[in-house]
Amino acid sequence: MKSWSAPQIPTVSGRGKRPTVFCTSHRGPAETPRKLKEARLYVCGITPYDATHLGHAATYVAFDVLLRTWKDAGVDVTYAQNITDVDDPLLERADALGVDWRELAESQIDLFRSDMQHLRVIPPDAYIGAVESVDRVVDAVTRLLDKRAAYTLENGDVYYRVATRIEPPFGSTSRLERHEMLELFAERGGDPETPGKEDPLDPLLWRSERPGEPSWDGGRLGPGRPGWHIECAVIAHDHAGFPLTVQGGGSDLVFPHHEMCAAHATALTGEKFAKAYMHVGMVGYEGEKMSKSKGNLVLVSKLVEQGEDPMAIRTLLLSHHYRSDWMYTDGLLAEARTRLAAWRAAARNGTDPEAAEATLRDMRENLGDDLDAPAALDDLDEWADSTNEGGTAEGTQLIVDAVDALLGIDLR
Numbered sequence: 299m300k301s302w303s304a305p306q307i308p309t310v311s312g313r314g315k316r317p318t319v320f321c322t323s324h325r326g327p328a329e330t331p332r333k334l335k336e337a338r339l340y341v342c343g344i345t346p347y348d349a350t351h352l353g354h355a356a357t358y359v360a361f362d363v364l365l366r367t368w369k370d371a372g373v374d375v376t377y378a379q380n381i382t383d384v385d386d387p388l389l390e391r392a393d394a395l396g397v398d399w400r401e402l403a404e405s406q407i408d409l410f411r412s413d414m415q416h417l418r419v420i421p422p423d424a425y426i427g428a429v430e431s432v433d434r435v436v437d438a439v440t441r442l443l444d445k446r447a448a449y450t451l452e453n454g455d456v457y458y459r460v461a462t463r464i465e466p467p468f469g470s471t472s473r474l475e476r477h478e479m480l481e482l483f484a485e486r487g488g489d490p491e492t493p494g495k496e497d498p499l500d501p502l503l504w505r506s507e508r509p510g511e512p513s514w515d516g517g518r519l520g521p522g523r524p525g526w527h528i529e530c531a532v533i534a535h536d537h538a539g540f541p542l543t544v545q546g547g548g549s550d551l552v553f554p555h556h557e558m559c560a561a562h563a564t565a566l567t568g569e570k571f572a573k574a575y576m577h578v579g580m581v582g583y584e585g586e587k588m589s590k591s592k593g594n595l596v597l598v599s600k601l602v603e604q605g606e607d608p609m610a611i612r613t614l615l616l617s618h619h620y621r622s623d624w625m626y627t628d629g630l631l632a633e634a635r636t637r638l639a640a641w642r643a644a645a646r647n648g649t650d651p652e653a654a655e656a657t658l659r660d661m662r663e664n665l666g667d668d669l670d671a672p673a674a675l676d677d678l679d680e681w682a683d684s685t686n687e688g689g690t691a692e693g694t695q696l697i698v699d700a701v702d703a704l705l706g707i708d709l710r
């Protein structure tokens with residue numbers, strides 16, 4: 299699938315630190331090799347039916363900062379992202395709107411691309427849809443059946459057996475208790491009640507053809523369509539490779555999605571799925587998580603259409619640590635706008651080159667420490683307060699380039 303145009307990234311003198319990131323599975327800092335030279339990043343992409351709200355944007359901007367921090371540290375990154383361009387919520391939404399599901403997906407992916415471009419998010423190297431991966435999914439599900447890691451119900455639906463012995467074992471990604479897993483599975487797209495399943499937690503791998511639903515040739519599986527978790531396991535395998543250095547997404551994906559992706563991947567290949575799992579906190583609005591079902595969406599495209607500067611939106615997103623949950627308010631966006639204006643005003647003044655170097659060092663230090671973007675923005679506030687006569691254009695140039703390269707905020 300076509301992605302979007304990459305923003306220019308200026309080169310900045312010196313090197314940043316390889317960032318330590320908090321890993322959900324370790325419940326602490328991920329074990330990142332000090333000499334990490336190459337990284338494989340997979341970030342769960344959108345289901346194209348309600349793009350792009352500020353929660354989505356917060357997630358992709360957070361991984362964009364990881365990518366930028368890695369690049370600044372000289373790490374070579376292979377980055378893949380999927381698009382869940384066929385799944386229940388998309389089909390249901392298309393039905394409700396009375397439009398073709400393919401048209402809905404296409405228009406929402408277009409919107410997402412333009413939003414990512416406005417927010418200066420670096421595109422993945424591989425941007426891959428579920429639909430274009432059906433053959434690979436069929437192959438993977440067939441192999442899981444052959445390995446007895448999956449079974450077929452009478453109606454032709456294929457399920458993964460969570461009891462399959464794998465190393466690391468099922469449950470080591472989320473480290474939840476079984477009762478917590480059962481609760482989340484039911485809440486987040488799982489079907490614990492389906493009769494005939496061996497374990498209520500067993501997730502769907504292949505949904506056999508139903509009247510009125512799209513389907514593809516599944517070979518031995520019969521016609522049908524892919525389950526959600528196997529889609530990401532297959533795309534991550536083919537386009538980034540195992541073990542991923544970081545598997546990422548919002549915290550709503552910890553269970554079941556990332557647990558199941560890891561289980562499928564390991565059952566298929568014998569390899570560990572990811573060395574680290576990075577999860578972004580949930581953005582909410584008016585007291586609840588931002589989501590289509592709650593009807594409380596603040597869309598990036600709407601804000602931009604109303605004349606909002608995308609760099610103010612980016613500043614707003616970066617002023618919250620990626621792991622925190624937070625509530626959007628219009629006041630927060632106004633604050634971000636004011637801060638951005640102060641930095642831009644400062645960029646018109648000269649900066650003492652030594653002070654510029656010190657600001658760059660501080661920003662690199664803060665981003666190296668679990669991607670502390672809010673602290674890096676505080677460094678910019680300090681810089682903006684201290685620019686004045688006696689400074690040079692070179693000093694300012696260094697800051698402007700650094701803010702662009704590291705934080706993706708264009709102060710020009």
Ligand code: 5CA
Nearest residue numbers: 342343344345353354357382547548580581588
């Ligand atoms: N297609 C799947 C992933 S394979 C999916 O979850 N799509 S999504 O459109 O629902 O979400 C896209 C990304 O945004 C996911 O990483 C998800 O975790 C994240 N996300 C969704 N809602 C929020 C929110 N309110 N705050 C922060 N991140 C969110």
Ligand code: ZN
Nearest residue numbers: 342343530555
């Ligand atoms: Zn995913």
